[in-house]
Amino acid sequence: MIIASLYMLVSFPLTIIGAIAGRNLATDFDAPCRTKKVLRQVSHAWLRSSPPPPLNVLASLLMQSCRPSNDNPSDPTNLK
Numbered sequence: 001m002i003i004a005s006l007y008m009l010v011s012f013p014l015t016i017i018g019a020i021a022g023r024n025l026a027t028d029f030d031a032p033c034r035t036k037k038v039l040r041q042v043s044h045a046w047l048r049s050s051p052p053p054p055l056n057v058l059a060s061l062l063m064q065s066c067r068p069s070n071d072n073p074s075d076p077t078n079l080k
Helices: 002-025 045-049 053-065
Strands: none
Touching: none
């Protein structure tokens, strides 16, 4: 509870104030070297580097199986 209130009263407002100040005080980007404004095709190499879809499904099933369940009727914290 204390951590949540500290976040809501200190960290979150500072984040918003910093975002507003950064947007208002920003200048145009000046690259440190010469750049070209030539459109290039984006390669799809990241598609080949991602795991195949069956592994994605398996990973999500494993993550769901690690989650504790509250199906124990004798558990006093079960509020069903």
